[in-house]
Amino acid sequence: MNNSESTNLNKFISSTGICSRREAEKLIVAGRVTINGKPTQLGNRVFEGDIVKVDGKxxxxxxxxIYIALNKPVGIVCTTDSKERKNIVKFVGHPQRLFPIGRLDKPSEGLIFLTNDGDIVNKILRAGNxxxxxxxxxxxxxINERFITRMGNGIPILGTVTKKCKVTQINSNTFKIILTQGLNRQIRRMCEYLGYEVTKxxxxxxxxxxxxxxxxxxxxxxxxxxxxxxxxxVKTSVKTEEASKEKSPNNKKNKPKSKNYKSKFGRQRRSR
Known part of the structure; x- marks a missing residue:
C-alpha cells in the first residue's frame, strides 16, 4: 500500500475529533501515541487496519x-486547558469534545466558533486566507478622522505593519473595524500605538x-x-504552513521564492 492510500498520523488523530492537528502533533511528540503498539513520531502514516492509540486507548x-457559534462573555478564556477554571470548553459544556477556532482575548467578548473538525480549523485560521x-x-x-484613517492604513506593531483594513466611526469613541488577519491582541495594540486604550x-x-x-x-x-x-x-484555502509563513511578521520577504510557487499554492486543488 502506498502513501496515497494512507493518512498522516496527526491528520488521522484530528479526524477522529479528539483535537486539532496541532494538538495531535503535541501528543505525538510527547510519546503518547502508538501505531500497532509501536512508538510514533511526526510524519508517521496510518494505513488501513492500523490501530492507533492515545495514552493506551x-x-x-x-x-x-459539530460547528457552533458562541457569544463569548468577558472573562472566558479561549483554551482547552482543563487547569484553566474559566476555559471556553467548560463554559459551553457541550457533550462532544470541542475546541475553539482561533481565540478572543479574555477581556474581549463576542462571536467565536467551536468545532470537533480539525481540518476546518486550519483552513479558517491560515494567515494567508x-x-x-x-x-x-x-x-x-x-476619536477623529485622523485616527480612523491611520487605523485603516496600517499600524506598526509586532515588527510588522498591519494590513490595510476598513474602519468606520460609529460615535465619538466607538468604531467598527474589519480585519483579515489575526495578530496577537492586534486591535488593542493598534489603538495603544495611537495613544488610545480599548475599553470594550x-x-x-x-x-x-x-x-x-x-x-x-x-x-x-x-x-x-x-x-x-x-x-x-475555504475550499481554495491554502492548507499548509506556507500561508502563515508568507504573512509572518518575521518574514521580511513576502514574495514567492520560486516561479513554481503559484502553480503549487495559487491554484490549490479544491478541498473536500
Missing part, C-alpha cells in the same frame, strides 16, 4: 461533526456568520446554509 470513530472578522470597539477618549471589544462577525441576536453566553449550531457558505469560502 484506541481512537474511536469520528463522532458527528484573508477571511473577514468584524469588531465593534470602544476606546477611552474621542466585541466581535460581531466571522466570514459570513454574524452574531445577530445571540445573547452573551449563549451558543447555537451553525446552519447548513452557513456551513455551505463557509466551505465555499
Amino acid at each position: 484506541p481512537l474511536k470513530a469520528k463522532p458527528k461533526t 484573508n477571511h473577514e472578522k468584524e469588531y465593534i470597539v470602544t476606546v477611552n477618549k474621542e 471589544l466585541k466581535r460581531t462577525r466571522i466570514m459570513n456568520v454574524a452574531l445577530g441576536s445571540l445573547k452573551i453566553g449563549d451558543w447555537r449550531e451553525l446552519s447548513s446554509h452557513e456551513m455551505d457558505k463557509i466551505n465555499e469560502l
